[in-house]
Amino acid sequence: MTGRYDVVIAGGGPSGSAAAWQAAQSGARVAVLDKAEFPRDKPCGDGLTARAVSYLQKMGLADEVATYHRVNRVTVFSPSEWELTFPRRPGMPDHGHTVSRTHLDTVLLKHAESAGAEVYQGAEVAGPELDARGRVVGVVLKSGEKVLGDAVIAADGAYSPIKRALKLDSQYNGYSAIAIRSEMNLNRPDNDSLDIYLKLLFQGDQLPGYGWVFPMGGSRFNIGLGYVNSYKNWQSINATQFLGDFLRTLPAEWEVPPIEELKKNKSVRAWRLPMGFTAWPPWRPGVLFAGDALGAGKPVSGAGISKALESGLTAGECAVAALVNGGPDDFTNYEQRMRAAWGREYRRGRFFNKLAGNPAIASAGLKALDNRTFRDLLLKSMYKKAQSPQHT
Template sequence: MHDVIVIGGGPAGASAAVTAARAGLRTALVDKARFPRDKLCGGGFTGRSLSYFQQIFDAPRPDAPMLCRNEMAFYAFGQHLGTYQDCPPLYLAMRRSLDAELCARAIAAGAEDFTGRAMQSLTPDGAVTLVDGTLLKAPVVIGADGVNSPTARSLFGTAFNRHEIGFALEVECDTSPDTLPVRIDFGAADWGYGWAFPKQHGVTVGVGGLLRRNPDLKSLLERYLVATGLESHSTVKGQFLPFGHARKQPGKGRVLLAGDAAGLVDPITGEGIAYAMKSGQMAALAGIQSLAKGTPETALTQYRQDLRAITKAIGQARFLRQLMFRPIFRRVFINSFVRSTHLRHEYLRLLAGETEYSGLSRSISRRLPRYFWRTIANTR
């Protein structure tokens, strides 16, 4: 018998497990993989991720190797929009080493290690069976098992809504990352973008966007690779991305969903590591409080309330996404990005996780008529 079972040892699960274990709860950390394991991801670790990491893991920064870049180059439809120095810093990590570290930190804090064993089934009252037949029981279970979440499937029948979900493809390039800036290409995918992120030993190139708007993402990636001038001999890998579809019900009964399993990815930037860590921590704190009161059945209500700060931000970003990605507004956004230092600055701060959407929404709404007239005047 445990107090909390955490399913999934990625950023969400490791954050939940470290929080619960440090509070003295008997915590089981289950993952189908043994760490280190690969995870398809750009590995962009923003200022927001760094500050959540510091709060949750009580360390100044991860030990996993990370590049830090202040230079960013922006393109749209093959056109170079500008390269900007002194941008707010973006850290770039390989998830293989980052996630292994987060998981190890949770185990070092006292979580019992059930990695290398997949969860096979669970019941809403907290009984979890692993593939090797081990039965674990706890009054609170946290499902942090990623976008294809077997936990969410077992609770709701499906892990996500195909109409809302995003999809992304990535390849690794051997090119030396030495002097390359972070590269972002608006329009490399519909309702999404393309990226080339320098890493310690190469460059990760990817395209991603709403699945229903990008039926042939593979061709878009091929075209994008040509545009970047980078060559890859690695296999193209793809994964769903819960791109702005936060679950209305982040759990059921005594089971709480965190991270990708709860659909907590930024609908504009695709950033998911920060919300995964924060929601994992929130789920564990809701579990800790409810257990202290002897009412584990109230954990979900508490968690849902706490999660509002994140779901509200995702809602605001979904609204703003219309202005950035909808074809009739996209040109206005791109023109304004080039011409308006203010907008560009706010966007860069957003990418680096240094600002929230409420500020950006207010500032864009105020300036929208001006942006529109400028674009119309320029296209005449």
């Protein structure tokens, strides 16, 4: 890690790797630093939405993605059963996939490296390096070594050391979801459906969240649940016990292993998913935030991979453009792009998050969604919106 880089990226997950690939494609000298040695386990729902697939295709990974387990629909239990298909949008796939983050993240990091990025594993970023004016001019590793760059992209996760060191907050007061999952083999045939369970109760309260059962291929499934911290008693929830309660509601013929067995094989993993912009503006002089460090999780669903890829690609592009045309003191171009792409969606998400934290309102919303007439009108509106030019 000698010399100076055009772009230094803290974090080699999807947002960091996407940023590195994008910046390297532009001819920038790029360094990616991650504390882990890849492949490494990463807890996630492991689902790729159609939009996530489209970003991977744009990055030249279409053939790779085609090898992953394909899903063509979403089956929702609210508690009545109904089905969604992925909307048909010009230039976008009409399907999704599932793949373990252990595999996907390794593929993305190697892809960034093949584009010219210099990748350093086992290199833990402890915080930013600042100049006399307080501008970020690089990062400091836990070892004490400094890596300097004209621009830094903080893709260092939900607990971003760079964001913490700069004591950043968000004027939008973003929020978080708590998620937990386990992977297991079931006595159930593979299918092409992402199953979502909306009736998620804790001590009689309807939670703002859902459970999921995602097929991974080979009779292996990712099963988990997530809930948003707008629920007043969210800290009282023992996530592992709650997952065990959810597993016991699934069909007996699937032969779902008990939570105690899953804990022993260490497949139960929990994580925090920041949503609704937990860092805003999404930049400070010298540094841009992407992925979980930005709070990029999709409101309502919590889908994080597509948002990580989009924010990473945009951050990489905007960093290089700013360095070429104005310098590292101003990344307003990135702020404008993120606001245009997500502003309205995230504003609505923050509003509904607050409402859904009230169990009575969450329960009323679930009852409305379980009403077929109301649901059909809502879905018709959603599909129409998805097919509009600004959402393709």
